[in-house]
Amino acid sequence: MEFPKVFDVIVVGGGHAGTEAALAAARTGARTLLLTQNIETLGQMSCNPAVGGIGKGHLVKEIDALGGVMARAIDRAGIQFRILNASKGPAVRATRAQADRTLYKQAIRQMLENQPNLWLFQQTVADLIVEREQAAGVVTQMGLRFQGRCVVLTVGTFLGGVIHVGEASYQGGRAGDSPSNALARRLRELDFQVGRLKTGTPPRLDGRTLDYGAMTPQPGDEPTPVFSFLGTPEEHPPQVACHITRTNERTHAIIRAGLERSPLFSGAIEGVGPRYCPSIEDKVVRFAERDSHQIFVEPEGLDTHEVYPNGVSTSLPFDVQLDFIRSIRGFENAHITRPGYAIEYDFFDPRGLKPSLETRAMANLFFAGQINGTTGYEEAAAQGLIAGLNAARKAKGLEPWWPRRDEAYIGVLIDDLITRGTSEPYRMFTSRAEYRLLLREDNADLRLTPKGRELGLVDEVRWRAFERKVENIETLRGELERCRIRPDSETAKRLAAVLKNPLQREANLLELLRRPEVDITRLLELAEVDATAYTPAEVEQVMIQARYAGYIERQRAEIERTRRYEDLRLPESLDYHNVVGLSREVQEKLAARKPATLGQAARIPGVTPAAISLLLVHLRKKS
Numbered sequence: 001m002e003f004p005k006v007f008d009v010i011v012v013g014g015g016h017a018g019t020e021a022a023l024a025a026a027r028t029g030a031r032t033l034l035l036t037q038n039i040e041t042l043g044q045m046s047c048n049p050a051v052g053g054i055g056k057g058h059l060v061k062e063i064d065a066l067g068g069v070m071a072r073a074i075d076r077a078g079i080q081f082r083i084l085n086a087s088k089g090p091a092v093r094a095t096r097a098q099a100d101r102t103l104y105k106q107a108i109r110q111m112l113e114n115q116p117n118l119w120l121f122q123q124t125v126a127d128l129i130v131e132r133e134q135a136a137g138v139v140t141q142m143g144l145r146f147q148g149r150c151v152v153l154t155v156g157t158f159l160g161g162v163i164h165v166g167e168a169s170y171q172g173g174r175a176g177d178s179p180s181n182a183l184a185r186r187l188r189e190l191d192f193q194v195g196r197l198k199t200g201t202p203p204r205l206d207g208r209t210l211d212y213g214a215m216t217p218q219p220g221d222e223p224t225p226v227f228s229f230l231g232t233p234e235e236h237p238p239q240v241a242c243h244i245t246r247t248n249e250r251t252h253a254i255i256r257a258g259l260e261r262s263p264l265f266s267g268a269i270e271g272v273g274p275r276y277c278p279s280i281e282d283k284v285v286r287f288a289e290r291d292s293h294q295i296f297v298e299p300e301g302l303d304t305h306e307v308y309p310n311g312v313s314t315s316l317p318f319d320v321q322l323d324f325i326r327s328i329r330g331f332e333n334a335h336i337t338r339p340g341y342a343i344e345y346d347f348f349d350p351r352g353l354k355p356s357l358e359t360r361a362m363a364n365l366f367f368a369g370q371i372n373g374t375t376g377y378e379e380a381a382a383q384g385l386i387a388g389l390n391a392a393r394k395a396k397g398l399e400p401w402w403p404r405r406d407e408a409y410i411g412v413l414i415d416d417l418i419t420r421g422t423s424e425p426y427r428m429f430t431s432r433a434e435y436r437l438l439l440r441e442d443n444a445d446l447r448l449t450p451k452g453r454e455l456g457l458v459d460e461v462r463w464r465a466f467e468r469k470v471e472n473i474e475t476l477r478g479e480l481e482r483c484r485i486r487p488d489s490e491t492a493k494r495l496a497a498v499l500k501n502p503l504q505r506e507a508n509l510l511e512l513l514r515r516p517e518v519d520i521t522r523l524l525e526l527a528e529v530d531a532t533a534y535t536p537a538e539v540e541q542v543m544i545q546a547r548y549a550g551y552i553e554r555q556r557a558e559i560e561r562t563r564r565y566e567d568l569r570l571p572e573s574l575d576y577h578n579v580v581g582l583s584r585e586v587q588e589k590l591a592a593r594k595p596a597t598l599g600q601a602a603r604i605p606g607v608t609p610a611a612i613s614l615l616l617v618h619l620r621k622k623s
């Protein structure tokens with residue numbers, strides 16, 4: 001049998017973006033090749049062994065709703081699960097799981113190996129094949145040529161990667177891996193806006209040398225949450241606790257004394273780092289008034305003693321790392337197994353992308369993940385799924401798809417990147433979404449799974465489970481609506497135990513659920529409604545929909561109002577210099593960015609509402 005060399009989609013890089021991209025493309029039926037430097041590092045977590053968190057958990061649930069694998073993998077690899085913001089409203093509640101690094105990689109690799117239409121091959125890509133100014137394939141380090149209708153690049157922090165520890169620096173893609181210099185040089189020759197960013201990671205510690213008795217334990221939640229809409233707690237490996245300790249004044253004094261040898265402060269690092277995930281030396285300088293910072297002491301896995309001290313990412317010289325680590329309560333005798341380091345790498349201005357994540361400069365070439373200026377596994381995976389899907393669709397001659405800002409955090413992520421760009425590593429927060437009430441973790445499947453099914457991303461098993469869930473939610477809702485309680489009835493007397501104000505008039509159970517003090521489980525119990533046929537997620541969904549119905553309606557109405565112009569397509573051929581009344585600056589900005597819709601145009605910094613009105617007038621005249 002001949003060695004396959006021609007594909008619909010070629011994905012370069014087997015990190016979080018690349019694996020979701022390859023799986024999404026293959027799920028839709030595209031003949032897909034995943035080329036990666038090292039098959040052993042498929043799905044590797046370069047930094048902290050954890051998935052989810054505020055904003056990021058939302059992305060993971062959305063990836064899952066669209067048939068992606070991140071949630072399924074973490075359900076099999078998670079060793080501590082928590083719901084963050086559990087006491088707050090459902091919009092900002094977020095799932096987070098500590099991962100066993102090895103189990104996570106195993107889960108991802110197993111899913112890749114079992115995906116029909118997907119070929120895996122270990123090779124470093126050194127060059128792109130360009131035909132008629134369009135991407136047409138790749139060439140590997142050893143000269144193998146692979147033809148592809150579309151190419152998706154997801155090479156993370158590897159392009160021109162330089163690692164820094166104190167005054168020492170060397171080339172690397174991340175600790176233990178080579179950088180991608182040949183590919184970086186090639187991409188710099190092409191028509192992309194290249195910049196440098198930086199990120200860092202803490203030293204790792206041998207857990208046997210730590211004094212856990214001096215720290216505060218932090219167990220996972222009970223009952224154990226799950227990530228995937230198809231997941232169950234029974235899939236989880238054994239659960240363990242994390243711990244918390246803190247830096248102190250002595251730690252900060254050691255760090256301050258080492259600053260002049262820090263590449264961050266000596267000027268050796270030019271790239272901009274993540275503002276929301278700063279190094280400990282950055283925190284000590286920027287928040288000089290604080291004498292302590294929290295550290296989460298997180299196990300790296302069940303079969304290893306290695307521990308990840310979350311909160312002390314650093315590129316200080318190794319001797320300073322050792323001193324400051326040992327000044328921390330519980331770490332007095334710590335043995336460092338791996339030094340902390342910072343890495344600088346090339347990224348491409350994401351304003352050079354279409355919303356499908358295809359580059360504007362070169363047709364059939366898609367970018368996803370860290371190379372678009374983002375940071376985080378979840379952000380990378382979300383982009384990977386969209387880029388892989390659209391590469392497959394383009395290969396088949398189909399129109400691209402991406403979610404809108406009011407449909408998904410993935411939509412917010414893409415729209416922010418392509419319209420606003422980023423000058424520092426971009427990460428997701430719930431505050432970035434203007435329609436937070438609609439974009440909850442709990443309803444990610446209701447928002448996206450039908451679309452995922454239509455796009456060919458959602459398989460039969462997920463679809464059947466989804467249909468069952470929707471039907472159950474409707475049945476329970478109907479049951480609660482039909483259950484009318486008269487103020488003088490026996491049920492009303494029982495319900496008085498959970499109602500702040502007694503019933504004044506006849507009401508159904510759905511109406512009673514709107515009262516903020518009412519817990520649905522107690523309500524069902526007291527009203528003697530048998531809910532054993534429904535899952536906790538179905539019951540919760542009925543509760544959330546009932547309680548927040550007013551707010552949700554208001555947000556929907558607002559979306560309707562703005563969507564009228566939001567979705568208005570702007571032709572690629574539109575000459576902004578001919579739009580009467582637009583300032584030269586706005587003309588230049590629009591011509592450079594070529595927004596796909598009027599909504600995207602409105603979000604480009606400097607494009608005023610007045611400019612949008614002028615554009616509308618121009619479009620009306622033309623039509």
Ligand code: FAD
Binds near residue numbers: 036038045048377
């Ligand atoms: P990666 O996961 O980096 O995957 C890239 C893949 O491409 C790798 O498999 C690599 O082998 C492969 N590859 C590279 N070049 C080639 C080539 N030429 N040919 C074939 N294959 C190639 N995120 C956070 O959210 N918080 C943090 O604090 C944080 N700190 C970090 C610290 C460090 C030191 C590093 C390295 C990363 C950190 N990250 C952090 C970022 C996180 O690891 C990334 O956001 C995420 O892994 C990006 O996913 P990706 O798929 O884009 O790239």
